[in-house]
Amino acid sequence: MLADILARLQKQASAGESGVAAAFELNWQSLEPETQKLACLLSLFALAPIPWSLVESAASSSDLEFDLKANRTTLVERYLLQELADDTYQVHERIQELLRQKLEELAEADELKHGFCQAMVAVAKDIPQTPTLIEIAQATLAIPHLGEVATVYQAWLSDDDLISPFIGLGRFYEGQGAYTQALPWREQSLLAARKRFGDEHPSVVTSLNNLAGLYNSQGSYSDAELLLIQALEMRKRLLGDEHPSVPTSLNNLALLYDSQGKYSEAEPLYIEALAMTKRLLGYEHPSVATILNNLAFLYNSQGRYSEAEALYIQALAMYKRLLGDEHPDVATSLNNLAGLYDSQERYSDAEPLYIQALAMYKRLLGDEHPSVATSLNNLAFLYKSQGRYSDAEPLYIQALEIAEKQLGENHPNTISIGKNLEYLRQNRQP
Structure with missing residues (x-):
C-alpha cells in the first residue's frame, strides 16, 4: 500500500511529518543523479496508477537515455515509488510534493516538463472521435495524467499542442456519451486557447467547433448554432475559403439544421461541404463518406428515398473500404440504411x-x-410498425433506461423514446 511508504520513511527518522521530510532528504542525497531525474519525472504524473510505458515515452521525449528500469528498482527499494500490478506504479501524495520541490531545483526541470507534455500529447492524439471499448481501455490509465498536463502543465505545451490534451479528453468522454464529463474539457480548451492566442486564432476556432458539437449532442441546439456560425466565419477569415476545415464547419452546421428539421437550410450546406471535401481531400476520404451519409439522412427525412438509398450504399461501401468492417461509423451507416x-x-x-x-x-x-x-429505439419502432408490440416494448424500455442514464430525462432523444413507448402502450391491442 502507498501508506506503507510513509510508514517506512517515518521509521528512518523521528516520527511525524518532519520525520518524513527528513527521511526523504536522507534518501534523496544518497540517490545517483540519474535516479533523481527519474524521480522528478515521475513527480509530474497525476496521483494515479502510472503505466510504465508512459514513463518510457516521457523519458524518451526528455532525452533521458540511462537505464530506466534499474533506477526504477532503486526508487522502489527506497520507498519513493510504489509498485502496483500490471507494470504500473504510483507515487504517494506527500512524496510527490517533496519530489516536485526537488524538480524545481533541477537544471533539466523545463526539459522534463516539456518531455512529459509531449508524451501525453501523443496519447491525446491517438484517441479517436468515437473510441471503441478496446480504445477506451487502452486510454483509461492515461486519462488522469492527460488531465494533469491540461490543468497543471499548460505552460509547457507548445502552441501547436496547446489544445491537444483537451481535445483528447473531450473525445474520450464525449465518445462514450459521457457529455457532462466532456463539457469542462471542451470549455477549458476554449479558455486556454483564448488566453494564449486571443480571440482570432485557429485553435480558438477548433475549440468553438468542438464545444458546439458537444452542445448539439446534448440537444442544446441554439447554443450550438451560435458557436458553429462563429467558427465557420472565423475559419474563412483566418484560413481562407478553401481550407479543409471549412467543409467540416459547413457539414457540422448542416447537421445541426438537419436535426432540427430545417432541411432547406441544411441541404445547400451539405452539398457545398461535399464538393469542397472531394476537391480538397480527394474522393476516397472518410469525410466524404460522412457527408454522403448525412445528406442521405436528409433526403430520407424528405421522402426522397431513391436519392437517399444511393448515397447510403455509397457511404457504407466507403466506410468499410477506408475504416474496415468493425468501426462505429459502419454501424451508424447500417442503422441509417435500415431507417431508410x-x-x-x-x-x-x-x-x-x-x-x-x-x-x-x-x-x-x-x-x-x-x-x-x-439503435434499440429504431428496432422497436420497426416492430411497432409491424404490429409486433410484444417485441417492441422491451426494446423501448431498454432504450429509455439507457437514455435517461446517459443523456438525462430532458434530452430530446430521451423525450422522443419516452413518447414512443407511451404511444405504443396506448395504441397496442388489448
Missing part, C-alpha cells in the same frame, strides 16, 4: 440491418452507449 428501408415499409430489408447495427454498437461501444439506445 423502414421508412419505405421494406421491413424484411430493414430488420437484419438494424440487428447488425445494434450488435456492432454493443460490441464496439458497450451496452450502455447512447448509440445503443438509438
Whole structure:
C-alpha cells in the first residue's frame, strides 16, 4: 500500500511529518543523479496508477537515455515509488510534493516538463472521435495524467499542442456519451486557447467547433448554432475559403439544421461541404463518406428515398473500404440504411440491418452507449410498425433506461423514446 511508504520513511527518522521530510532528504542525497531525474519525472504524473510505458515515452521525449528500469528498482527499494500490478506504479501524495520541490531545483526541470507534455500529447492524439471499448481501455490509465498536463502543465505545451490534451479528453468522454464529463474539457480548451492566442486564432476556432458539437449532442441546439456560425466565419477569415476545415464547419452546421428539421437550410450546406471535401481531400476520404451519409439522412427525412438509398450504399461501401468492417461509423451507416428501408415499409430489408447495427454498437461501444439506445429505439419502432408490440416494448424500455442514464430525462432523444413507448402502450391491442 502507498501508506506503507510513509510508514517506512517515518521509521528512518523521528516520527511525524518532519520525520518524513527528513527521511526523504536522507534518501534523496544518497540517490545517483540519474535516479533523481527519474524521480522528478515521475513527480509530474497525476496521483494515479502510472503505466510504465508512459514513463518510457516521457523519458524518451526528455532525452533521458540511462537505464530506466534499474533506477526504477532503486526508487522502489527506497520507498519513493510504489509498485502496483500490471507494470504500473504510483507515487504517494506527500512524496510527490517533496519530489516536485526537488524538480524545481533541477537544471533539466523545463526539459522534463516539456518531455512529459509531449508524451501525453501523443496519447491525446491517438484517441479517436468515437473510441471503441478496446480504445477506451487502452486510454483509461492515461486519462488522469492527460488531465494533469491540461490543468497543471499548460505552460509547457507548445502552441501547436496547446489544445491537444483537451481535445483528447473531450473525445474520450464525449465518445462514450459521457457529455457532462466532456463539457469542462471542451470549455477549458476554449479558455486556454483564448488566453494564449486571443480571440482570432485557429485553435480558438477548433475549440468553438468542438464545444458546439458537444452542445448539439446534448440537444442544446441554439447554443450550438451560435458557436458553429462563429467558427465557420472565423475559419474563412483566418484560413481562407478553401481550407479543409471549412467543409467540416459547413457539414457540422448542416447537421445541426438537419436535426432540427430545417432541411432547406441544411441541404445547400451539405452539398457545398461535399464538393469542397472531394476537391480538397480527394474522393476516397472518410469525410466524404460522412457527408454522403448525412445528406442521405436528409433526403430520407424528405421522402426522397431513391436519392437517399444511393448515397447510403455509397457511404457504407466507403466506410468499410477506408475504416474496415468493425468501426462505429459502419454501424451508424447500417442503422441509417435500415431507417431508410423502414421508412419505405421494406421491413424484411430493414430488420437484419438494424440487428447488425445494434450488435456492432454493443460490441464496439458497450451496452450502455447512447448509440445503443438509438439503435434499440429504431428496432422497436420497426416492430411497432409491424404490429409486433410484444417485441417492441422491451426494446423501448431498454432504450429509455439507457437514455435517461446517459443523456438525462430532458434530452430530446430521451423525450422522443419516452413518447414512443407511451404511444405504443396506448395504441397496442388489448
